Amino acid sequence: MFPFPVLLAIIDDQKQLYADFEKEAIPHMDALFNFALRMTGDSDEADDLVQETYLKAFRFFDKFERGTNCKAWLFRIMKNTYINSYRKSSKEPDKVDYEEVENFYESIKPSSTDSAHLEKEMYDNLLDDELSNAIASLPEDFRMVIILCDIEGFTYDEIADFIDIPVGTVRSRLHRARKMLFAKLYNYAADKGYVDKAPGLTE
Amino acid sequence: MKESRDLYYIAALADGEVKDPSEEKSLRDKIEKDPGLQFEYFVQKSIKRLVSERLNISRVPEKVRIRLERKISPRNRLNHFYKMIPDIYFTKPLAAWGSTIVLLAAIALIIFNRTPTAEFKNFAFEQSGSGNMYVQAMNNFENILAGKLAPQFVSDDAEKIKEFFKKQGVEYPVYIPEIKDWKLVGAVVSVDHGEKFAHHVYSMSGGKLVYLFQVDETEIKKHNFLTLTDDLVSFLDSGNCYESTKGNLVTLITRVKGNIFAVVSNGSPGEIENNLCQLN
Numbered sequence: 021m022f023p024f025p026v027l028l029a030i031i032d033d034q035k036q037l038y039a040d041f042e043k044e045a046i047p048h049m050d051a052l053f054n055f056a057l058r059m060t061g062d063s064d065e066a067d068d069l070v071q072e073t074y075l076k077a078f079r080f081f082d083k084f085e086r087g088t089n090c091k092a093w094l095f096r097i098m099k100n101t102y103i104n105s106y107r108k109s110s111k112e113p114d115k116v117d118y119e120e121v122e123n124f125y126e127s128i129k130p131s132s133t134d135s136a137h138l139e140k141e142m143y144d145n146l147l148d149d150e151l152s153n154a155i156a157s158l159p160e161d162f163r164m165v166i167i168l169c170d171i172e173g174f175t176y177d178e179i180a181d182f183i184d185i186p187v188g189t190v191r192s193r194l195h196r197a198r199k200m201l202f203a204k205l206y207n208y209a210a211d212k213g214y215v216d217k218a219p220g221l222t223e
Numbered sequence: 224m225k226e227s228r229d230l231y232y233i234a235a236l237a238d239g240e241v242k243d244p245s246e247e248k249s250l251r252d253k254i255e256k257d258p259g260l261q262f263e264y265f266v267q268k269s270i271k272r273l274v275s276e277r278l279n280i281s282r283v284p285e286k287v288r289i290r291l292e293r294k295i296s297p298r299n300r301l302n303h304f305y306k307m308i309p310d311i312y313f314t315k316p317l318a319a320w321g322s323t324i325v326l327l328a329a330i331a332l333i334i335f336n337r338t339p340t341a342e343f344k345n346f347a348f349e350q351s352g353s354g355n356m357y358v359q360a361m362n363n364f365e366n367i368l369a370g371k372l373a374p375q376f377v378s379d380d381a382e383k384i385k386e387f388f389k390k391q392g393v394e395y396p397v398y399i400p401e402i403k404d405w406k407l408v409g410a411v412v413s414v415d416h417g418e419k420f421a422h423h424v425y426s427m428s429g430g431k432l433v434y435l436f437q438v439d440e441t442e443i444k445k446h447n448f449l450t451l452t453d454d455l456v457s458f459l460d461s462g463n464c465y466e467s468t469k470g471n472l473v474t475l476i477t478r479v480k481g482n483i484f485a486v487v488s489n490g491s492p493g494e495i496e497n498n499l500c501q502l503n
Contacts, residue, residue, distance in 0.1 A: 025370060025432070038296060053283035067287045071294075078295045139269045143277075151277055169238060170274040176240045188231070195234035198270040205273075 041081050044090045045074065051091065051172055052098055058167045059102055061156050069106055073098040089178065095168075096182040107160070124203050141214040142205055154204040162197035169194055229253060230263055237267035326373055333366055334413045354448045357455070357476060360436045360485035363413075363422065364472070367434055368489070374409025374424065384410045384423055392419040395439030398480045399423060402498045405433060416448045431490035437482045451476070451483065459483070464500035468492050475499055 052073060056066035076097050077084075084093055155163060164183060168174045169190075180187045209215045232241060232250055241247040254260045353359075366372035376387040381399040384407060388397045391412040399407070405425040413420045425433040443449050455476060458465055464477040473492040477484050479502045488495050 025368060041295070049283045049288070050280055053287070054280050057281065063284075067284060070283060070287055071291055074291050075294060139265070142269070143273060146273070146277075148277055151273065155274070155278075166274060170271050171278055171280070173275075176235070176238070191231045191235050191240070194238070195231045195267065198234065198267050201270050201274075202266045205270075 037078075037081060040086070041078055044084075044086075045077055045081070045094060048091045048094055049074070052094055054171060055095065055098060055167055056102070058152075058155060058163065058171070059160075060106055065106060069098065069102060072105070073101050076101065092174075092178050092182050095172075095174075099164075099182060124206075125199065138206075138215060142209050145209060145212060145214050146205060150208050151205070154201055154208070157204065158197060158200055162193055162200060165190060165193045166197045166201065229260065233260065233263045234267045237264065237271055326375075330372065330375075330411070330413065333363070333372060334415060354450050356436065356438060356443065356449055356451050356483065356485050357474065359449075360434065360487050361472075361474065363436065364432075364434045364487035367424065367432065372411065375411050377409040379407045381407060388412060388419075388421045393421045394419065395421075395442060395482070396480075397421045397437060398482055400479070400499070400502055404428060405498070408432075416446065418442065418446065418449075420449075427488075427490045427494065429490070431488060433486060433488040433490060433495065436485040437479075438485075440478065440481055440483050443483060464496070466492065466496050466500070477502065 053070050056069040060066050077094055168179045176187050176190045179190045235241050236250055254264050378384055381401055384399055385397055387410055405427050408424045408426050410423040422436045459478045466475045471489050473488050473495050475486040475495055
């Protein structure tokens, strides 16, 4: 059995570690849960992913450099956990043919002079579930940057840091991801008759 | 259409990520002149707005928070640690039983060969003799700090500690005060002339320890191997609480529910006094 002072040191270390963890890491739990939910597309898997991420983070919290970006550190752990354990068990969304998106673009541009009208139609008539489904159907790399930038509000530098890609790639992926998403949402709107059907894109 | 660098920078412009003002101006000029780029900019801005405004942040379910709290809070982790202790006797029996025997032998040696420390003679209420409760408490606390006296039972639960004392054969009722900001750490039962005595330890802020040795007053009167000087006993009889400091150690003798408490701590004298003297 440990002597009292050693035991006390263990208790105090644990208490201090937990207090720091509670202050630095726990406040980001909602943000991580949203990322997990959008990446897995399943609330039970998202629960497990959050828990696994936080348990790993706690286990290695003594290695976390205090004062650096804890949220980015947690996202890095979550991204790696997702890739290693959850991606295999999740159904990979169908790949979007980017050429097809480009063709769609070419066909829609001349008829889309009234951008304000188009935006209003899409904003007013699109259901939140349709928007969520459209994001969920994006290829994983593109979905990830949309979530991180437009939902979680990370900067390009932060996204580049924890996806481990150059900032230029973040920029190009975001550009493409939004175009893909726009094409999908336009199709939803066209199916409902809010905008003209555009040739060149199949669902 | 082949994508150009400008197109990617349009996404960056929509995100406020073009950091060079001249580059931003040049890009805005291009957009103004080119309807194709205007449409690209519109797509980037409108999708960003749509996603960020329409998709609210959901809160993590409470069950996940609770599950996580249960796994990582220090209290639960320590309980898990305490629960592991008996398992050690099965998983590593040789090492565990060997260590226990050595430890018990060490405790026995400490208790049976305790020697009075000359410096204690200078206290206001002079105590002396190896059987003096005050001296024993001081010696035991020194041994705790030196790591020579380890807990036989580890728990932060007063009831469990009381149960431990009972199971180990302490025959008098033991009182374990639960004190705010102090955490119970563990307990030891010593054996002297075949009689069992209760000792327990708290931790307080700043890594300080409070050691409490308690004996039923009738035990002191009954046996001559455990003593307190008459002047100290009469001081306690008057309802007093005796406190003394030496170096960084504070010692306190008080009577609580018919038990004599000998307390030694390296914590704040005021805190020890406030928490323990009011119990009598």
